[in-house]
Amino acid sequence: MASDSRKKSVVFSRPWTSLRKLIQALALLAFLVLFVAARGENPGSTTNLFLRLDPLLALVNLLATKALVAGTAVALITVALTFLTGRSWCGWLCPLGTILDWIALHRWKKGKWTPSKGWRGVKYALLLLTLFAALLGGLTLLIFDPLTILTRGLAVGVLPALDKLVIAAETALYQLPALRAPVLEVDALLRPLILPPTPVATRSGALFAGLLIVVVLLNLFAERFWCRYLCPLGALLGLISKVALLRRRIGPGCVGCTLCTDACPMGTINPAEDYASDPGECTMCLECLDDCPLGATTFAPILSVNPMRDYDPGRRQVLVTLGAALGGMALIRTVDPELDHPFSLRPPGADPEEFFSQCVRCGQCMRACPTAALQPALTEAGIEGFWTPVLIPRLGYCDYGCNACGQSCPVEAIPPLPLELKQQQVIGRAEIDQERCLPWIKEQECIVCEEVCPLPEKAIELELAEARLPTGEIIVLQRPVVIHDLCIGCGMCEYKCPLDGAAAIRVYAHCSGGGGQRDGQGRRRGEQPGG
């Protein structure tokens, strides 16, 4: 009874905070539900809703491609919301923000170091750098967008790790006959809804989850460290918030009790400035409103431009970041060693020439891909293409009956093709390594690559050849040969090749085969002389 009335009193005494926490939880739940639903063959267009609500992704894609993807216009809702209510996205809706609120590591803070005010400028510098680079066609810095950090971190880091744990636990518990039924029940709940139905391979999950984990660990130094100092989306919304309609105001009743200063998770309520705050930093969490015992804190419409702070970007920062973006892009494009990586296989239908300036590095396609064939590029796409999706056929194949990646891409960098069209997209071309292929080198029967080739007219044919066994016996063997004009590079053959280690048949991005949807020569912007 006592706890009941106490709960009630918390809700009544802190109505705004309670409402915000409820909405935060619902928004995070919605994000996770959509994320989970994004896997499989018909993800639908709503599963990437949160990514399309992200105005940074939309703006950067717009700047780089000079064309607006209709679906990303949803981000205008967030922009409008920000014009009305400031960075309420950060305080009420952002799924990463909510996670950072919940994992309040600052309570265990040991060290004395607190970032100086100037650190707040880092996020603006990152934002400007991202925008200028985008103007030059480089979207690499979007790996620091909060929604891409979360989506990619979950898709290729956290979930694969969880899967491995679950597999280990299930396999161990399944040995006990009494537990078989319950283990299968749990397994049926998890697969294929959340985890892949049969184990899939991934690589370097720790790296991708790592960024997400670092962002969380930064909370050790300050509450919502990421949101205060680093988040480029927060910076974009913060700039808009300078002119937002609804802003925090201190009434005459303030006696300087500092309760609001202590309560502010963004640390932007400054006693030295009469407890005023920077709307560019305020996430509209309304903790201060609920905490003010005297009702001196209010949020009211204000029609003026909020004064700039010394950490806000000035002319100098703009010029410096512009220069850095120019220099950085030029440098990357000069030294980038991986322009012609043989295995930089793009998702079906993606234009390899334009992909770097379209892909927002969110990882949604990697969540959608049911075979985990799509993985973030490590070395396959150079520095500029870092963490863009590449197809790794040894880990997973592009399922002939699936077009999920195109449907899930929020910016249509992978075009949303109908299945019949997707089945004609040339991802690459397979080549047989006759030095390793069993029937070519070892006189052993194997036709797996031919068998699994999904094309109606198989792109692998079998040549008959006589071979002499070690016993001296002469046998007729079938040896696989790739018909380049037919191959679409789905990678099924490479995936299923029974050899240990690298397959004896591999899909190459650059193949002299020609034909298909590619010219097979020019790769992408910046590669051509003078480009």
Added chain:
Amino acid sequence: MENKTRRAFLQWMAIQMGAVFGGSLLASCGGQEPHSLQTTALPIAKPIQPTELDPTNAPAQTEQATAEPSATPNGHPHIAVARGGEPEALVRHAVAALGGMQLFVNPGDDVIIKPNVCVDYRTYEYAATTNPWVVGEIVRMCLEAGAGRVRVMDFPFGGDSESAYSSSGIQEQVLAAGGEMEPIRFLKFVETAIPDALDLKKCQIYEDVLLADVVINVPIAKHHSLARLTLGMKNLMGVIRDRPYMHGNLGQRLADLTSHVRPALTIIDAVRILQRSGPTGGRLSDVQKLDTVIASPDIVAADSYAATLFGLQPTDLSYIVSGLNMGLGRADLETMKIEEIAVGV
């Protein structure tokens, strides 16, 4: 000369098998309890070592088999072939000719039906996956025979099981008939020793197949470039986990696998057969509509008959030869009792 020897050998084999087969059928008619790991009425014959197979050494027992080695109890044929009708009618007539589903399914039985659902991107018209109405009708007949639970399963190599069940059209017919689809759970692949195996001594087999009271094998007859055809024995690849491994010494390993899985009934869907580009197909021009269903409790016999649909001899298929060597069934189409039924439209 050699031909004659082979024929003599095959005849000898057939007679042996016929005796074993007939005897075991008799035994099983006597209300034998189904074994948990042995899902067929046929006993697992001891593998016959090739050296013992020399017909010149064949014991004189040949005489004890009569001139009609193919006679079966109750006069049921070894193979029933139904032609020319709707898929449901074909299945029903073929199984009825074998004596009806109640010979194979006892009341309360846990039945696993294993069609071929190899990929998740073909509809049934392409003859890469078993005809959905054939599967649906088998489910219905099992339930009519009093089966306690009827599940349909396959482990596709392209796409996951659930998407393949739905895209093949099989799920719809199975659910409509009152059966269940078994989504593949990787946990259920259990390392299993195959005692009679000559090569595949152990293998990860889907445990529900081993635990079921009855397994009904429902392949579609189609081309395959290594096995030449994928029929009943080849269809059992779908109950194991590591398939690429099977491809070395495929015929023997399939026979080894068959020796352990032992479906009680094999029903080969030849409503449409895939003549080229198997096992995945994708061109209607490679599909031939035969409106035929072949059923037999003897998997080797069913496969042998189905081979002739493609103009092949049973012994053209390595797994049939291996199956014969292991005593898994018979291939002497000339001497077996085969009932051909013209269903009509």
